[in-house]
Amino acid sequence: MQVDLLIQARWIIPVEPAGVIHENHSLVVDDGKIINLLDTASAMQKYQPRALETLDQHVLIPGLINCHTHAAMSLLSGIADDLPLMDWLQNHIWPAEQKWVSESFVRDGTDLAIAEMLRGGTTCFNDMYFFPDIAAQQAVEHGIRANIGLIVFDFPTVWAENAEAYLSKALALHERLRHEHLISTSFAPHAPYTVSDEPLRKMLTFADELDSTIHMHVHETRHEVDEQLQKNGQTPLQRLHELGLLTPSFMAVHMTQLSADDIRFYAETGGHIVHCPESxxxxxxxxxxxxxxxEAGINVALGTDGAASNNDQDMLAEMRVAALLAKGVSGNASAVSAMQALQMATLNGAKALGLDDKIGSLLVGKAADVVAIDLSDVETQPVFNPLAQLVYAASRHQVSDVWVAGKRLLNKRQLTTLDLQDLRQRAAVWQQRLAGF
Structure with a gap:
């Protein structure tokens, strides 16, 4: 049987079923989808691939899903380091954005982020930023999968002048993007402290009509929670629940301030958490x-946040930090195993985005979003357990090849849809502009 692509690999970790590691197996891809996963000897007898890739020192995993980004903020990486959140945000980032954010800023910043993400094994990103139409356009152009946040604020920005305008633009953009096979959308109200009740109610009505997910910063700092409590005697989570937002379609980003009662309550809503440990x-x-x-049954995914508060979009590093931090915070060395960390970076992200029927694991019938990581480097030798080496030792520089929907976007460390020299030049222009801010 003729097929488009057959990838032979030393190891394949499909993520589903959990804990399974195949050795000397092959992934069979046709028309952008996975049609089989079987031992290499049988694969070579059964299939005649138009393209054959032999990766005998590599581990294949599902494409990593960065479940919370502000992609264009790559251009602001390092502009205001070592500051607490509200100082960083109100006195540095928001003023810089007010002066410089434009269509060209978002285009160049998103391209820079896409290049970094692909070279680090990320095949899907969930974005929240201004000019989401431009971010979607760049994702389509470069072949990466993206969930585009339809942002909502109370106050005017470069994207819209008021909540009504944000919602109007959100609906129009959703309509424009609904036939793009690599693009999905979420409503993305920024945070409880930047969006008031009435816009949230209207947004929820639209989200229900469109069967859309909602993506929001929640319980990010102690200050945020205390301020809401002082204002009306409710935590942000309690307020959002009262408004009807907390459902299985809701993604709460950060959630650093949670009591045991909060955890039990949130688990009952079916909502998801997007954990951004490095930020x-x-x-x-x-x-x-x-x-x-x-342990409470909440689906936890992983994100990097924007590069302005993280300085990179490195999901392998995020996965490692998430696993190690969970052990330290809980006082339990068994907490968040290597397998759970990989699930958080892949399948759990797909579940949060409502895309787990398409991506997140290497199952037959799913899209061929695949990443190959070379474990032959001395830094990952010897390989007693490829999963453990992947989570606790591997670097993004060992990502050799990336496919999205069967299309190769990284070929032996070389991007196929982006020009690195051009990106460097564009980044240098923005560095000069921003240096004097």
């Missing part, structure tokens, strides 16, 4: 109690 550590925002959340 939370850098901004000293607190620790999401991931082990307790997982």
């Amino acid at each position: 939370n550590l850098k901004l000293a925002s607190g620790f999401c109690p991931v082990a307790a959340c997982l």
